[in-house]
Amino acid sequence: MKPAAAESVTRRLIAPLGESSLAFFSYLGGSSLLLWQILIGFGALPWGRWVVNLALPWRWKVLRNDRKWQLVLDQMEKVGVASFPLVFLTSLFTGMVLALQTAYQLQKISAQLYIGALVALSMTRELGPVLTALVIAGRVGAAITAELGTMRVTEQIDALHTLSTDPLRYLAVPRIVALGVMLPMLTFYADLIGILGGYLVGVYKLGIGSSLYMNMTWNSLRFKDFFTGLFKAVVFAAIISTIACYEGFETEGGAEGVGRSTTLSVVISFILIIAADCFFTALFYFVFP
Amino acid sequence: MIEIINLSKTFNSHQVLDGANLDIRDGETMVIIGRSGGGKTVLLKHIIGLMQPDAGQVIVEGEEIFRLTPEELGRLRLKFGMLFQGAALFDSLTVGENVAFALREHTPMGEEEIQERVRECLELVGLKGVERQKPAELSGGMRKRVGLARALAMRPRVILYDEPTTGVDPMMADVINRLIKQLHDRLKVTGVVVTHDMVSAYKVGDRIAMLHEGKIIQVGTPEEIRGTSNPVVRRFILGISDNGEAKVS
Structure with missing residues (x-):
């Protein structure tokens, strides 16, 4: 091979690698920067006052008139309350399927008794947080990116700037706070509903005694099972909201651009959620055995 | 009031602004005309700090806006109002x-x-x-x-209008032109209007500036622009394309 040809081959092979790693690191940098700025905006919110107001029922009226609190509440409603039916269905069926599938296996060794423990542990440690996060990334993350992306391409984000309002404070912070609070809550519900699904199958289909099933469930659960699941949920919430806001703010190119960044937002969130789940499961496994 | 000095901006190796200079006086309505995609909106967005230039500066009431901290810029922007092309509500x-x-x-x-x-x-x-x-x-x-x-x-003391009459019917355009004129006459606000609608430009402008290939090539009163001898400006205001051919850019 001639040197010139070799060089061109090397160039063809290496250059795209360089470009894509450059793109990767600029993405990583950009989204981390966004998260950092959000956390700063987060700190700038009047947290202390909120906590005091939240603790005193007769001060709730003040909170209701607080515009920033109102923004967060609106998002909590959109993100959390409105997602509940979907999370309910997903986790109920997952719990039922889990009970049936394990029954199929455990029947062979006459160990159906352990279905309760198995369902409870898999729901709280793994399926509750991960399935809820994936459902929310698809339902809420996509909606956030599409909304912010549309605002970007119709110059509404620019308009916020001209009205001396920081889009990060006005748009991103309420969403990340709302997701950070609501995703763990939804996950907690998903855990309980999944266990309920397993119970329905275990007791009414497989004929395990009701109190026996409940005993197997509660005796197998430890606080750390719930806790590690909820901890994961907080991490997943940060992933979903950061990626969704970043993709939204970085949208360009009209309707097509909004579609592109919405797809990217969901895809990247999915990958990061699975990767983070693997990482934290391993971490908890070795750190808190 | 607003000084634009040697402003340059490049997008994906396409030079949109190439050393634009313009001085906007207090209380006047300055109309910036030029071809679509010629960087008029980009110029306008630099005035309120929505974009960062590659070179050059914009000075608003003695303050260089690209050197301001986000808080100072926010405070300065309170003196501005901006009407976006699609309204951006x-x-x-x-x-x-x-x-x-x-x-x-x-x-x-x-x-x-x-x-x-x-x-x-x-x-x-x-x-x-x-x-x-x-x-x-x-x-x-x-x-x-x-x-x-x-x-x-x-x-606000300054209002920036991005294509205020684009996309509305001629009668509505006239209503909007009158509004701009009224704001200028009654409230004494400084106006910067970006448009390619010459009817509107003559009606609302105290002075008109032509942006061409990233530079301001002529500034003058509507009468001066009407009677200009600059061939590029003449072709633009009379609506004659280069060589009589449709040039697609």
């Missing part, structure tokens, strides 16, 4: 909430006072009783006027 909010946006964010005004100001601004642009409607329910011309009302709410 927040579609999750009602018309009233749109107009009241900056008042709620930046003033300690009470709810009644805000409502009063909102009504006043909407009346100024000839709209009544639309406060509760959503932007999506309005026509294009109405949206532009609501956008103007929102820009007026903080009683």
